[in-house]
Amino acid sequence: MGTSESAIVNGCKSLLAACLVLGSFEASAADVTRRPVAQTHRPSEDASARPLPLPLPSQALALPTLQGVMAAPVASSGRPAYVPGKAGDPAAGGLEAVRLPTTRAPVADVAAPQDYGTGLIPFNTSRVRTSASSSTAQVQFPFSAAGRLFFRVGASSAWCSGAMVGKGVVLTAAHCVSSFGTRTLYGSFEFVPAFDNGKAPFGRWKAERVYLLTSYFDGTDACAAAGVVCQNDVALLVLTPQRNKLPGTTTGWFGYGYDGFGYGTGLSQIDQLGYPATLDGGNLMQRNASMGAVRANLAGNQLIGSLMTGGSSGGPWVVNLGVAPTVNGTAFGAEAGRNIVVGVTSWGYVDTTVKVQGASPFTAANIKYMMDAACTDYPTRC
Numbered sequence: 001m002g003t004s005e006s007a008i009v010n011g012c013k014s015l016l017a018a019c020l021v022l023g024s025f026e027a028s029a030a031d032v033t034r035r036p037v038a039q040t041h042r043p044s045e046d047a048s049a050r051p052l053p054l055p056l057p058s059q060a061l062a063l064p065t066l067q068g069v070m071a072a073p074v075a076s077s078g079r080p081a082y083v084p085g086k087a088g089d090p091a092a093g094g095l096e097a098v099r100l101p102t103t104r105a106p107v108a109d110v111a112a113p114q115d116y117g118t119g120l121i122p123f124n125t126s127r128v129r130t131s132a133s134s135s136t137a138q139v140q141f142p143f144s145a146a147g148r149l150f151f152r153v154g155a156s157s158a159w160c161s162g163a164m165v166g167k168g169v170v171l172t173a174a175h176c177v178s179s180f181g182t183r184t185l186y187g188s189f190e191f192v193p194a195f196d197n198g199k200a201p202f203g204r205w206k207a208e209r210v211y212l213l214t215s216y217f218d219g220t221d222a223c224a225a226a227g228v229v230c231q232n233d234v235a236l237l238v239l240t241p242q243r244n245k246l247p248g249t250t251t252g253w254f255g256y257g258y259d260g261f262g263y264g265t266g267l268s269q270i271d272q273l274g275y276p277a278t279l280d281g282g283n284l285m286q287r288n289a290s291m292g293a294v295r296a297n298l299a300g301n302q303l304i305g306s307l308m309t310g311g312s313s314g315g316p317w318v319v320n321l322g323v324a325p326t327v328n329g330t331a332f333g334a335e336a337g338r339n340i341v342v343g344v345t346s347w348g349y350v351d352t353t354v355k356v357q358g359a360s361p362f363t364a365a366n367i368k369y370m371m372d373a374a375c376t377d378y379p380t381r382c
Contacts, residue, residue, distance in 0.1 A: 050156065050158055050159070055175055080259050085253045088253075089249065119349070123355070125308065128284070129284055139196070141252040141323075142339040146193070148192050151187065151188055160176035161273070161345065164252070167380075168378070168382075169237070172313075176235065181218060189237055197284055205239040206240045209237070210237055211374050213232045213366055233347075254339050255341070259363055262320075262335055270317045270342070271318045271319075288308055301360055302317065308348075309348065312357075314344050317345070322339070324338050346360050
């Protein structure tokens with residue numbers, strides 16, 4: 001690395017925004033924290049797991065408005081780009097469905113989505129399940145690539161949400177693997193794709209290595225609200241194969257977009273997936289649809305309207321969710337890449353009537369940089 005590039009990397013420690021604008025420098029290996037994972041979590045502890053609380057800013061943040069986000073689009077930090085995902089092959093087999101000893105919440109065949117909160121960003125939240133007794137949709141791609149992430153915080157068990165972005169790579173929030181600025185990791189990470197009311201249709205998978213940006217790990221990340229509304233609340237986990245198999249071969253995996261992908265008009269249509277504790281006890285996957293917008297005054301974070309709460313942290317924000325139709329006599333629009341994750345659930349407002357959540361921006365300097373590092377270290381997991 002040359003002298004000028006070193007200056008840029010060192011500048012990231014104190015003014016990360018400058019690095020996000022550049023987004024194309026060769027950063028040093030020290031900018032990504034790689035840590036092995038100690039495994040002490042037992043499946044029998046799942047029943048006592050608690051949702052990791054959604055980070056909330058200590059100071060009041062100005063409420064977003066629909067009119068405000070439409071009137072104040074934020075310029076992209078680089079040229080929008082994405083890396084495609086891949087549908088799984090159920091015929092590949094090799095994955096054993098298991099039943100987990102998780103406490104089940106009563107399931108009624110109803111859905112009561114919130115139209116909007118005081119944040120005035122419309123949304124609709126509902127189960128991925130099509131009925132109380134059928135989990136067919138949840139075990140099919142792309143929903144099969146999302147799941148619940150179990151881990152330990154000290155002596156306690158907790159959960160977040162996450163998504164496959166490779167055959168053996170899981171995307172989640174950095175606050176689901178480490179408390180901001182403490183330079184310590186949580187432990188015993190296990191990912192359950194398509195977790196469904198106590199069942200693991202594609203098995204459960206231990207993580208052996210965690211990747212997150214050092215700026216988040218050591219507390220130097222640029223934040224609009226200290227440790228909560230930050231630029232790099234993003235992390236990756238590399239899963240350990242079982243009998244030479246990886247879950248993504250069967251579940252499929254999402255692609256990921258960065259540097260403004262999906263926000264070509266300044267706004268985006270976002271589908272958020274996750275396991276919030278306040279909806280069906282966190283035992284069923286939830287899908288939330290909302291308009292997304294980027295706010296420069298919130299460290300470039302994306303905002304959506306949402307009914308989700310703690311436990312949804314780390315869940316994917318997806319553009320163009322679903323299986324593409326066959327088109328005749330027309331054509332897809334711009335930025336039509338399917339099932340592309342452009343953020344993960346990061347934080348919410350203290351006032352629960354606001355019904356708005358935020359996500360760190362995906363850039364070449366965070367998601368792509370970490371994926372490149374993980375795939376260099378573990379090429380067969382990507």
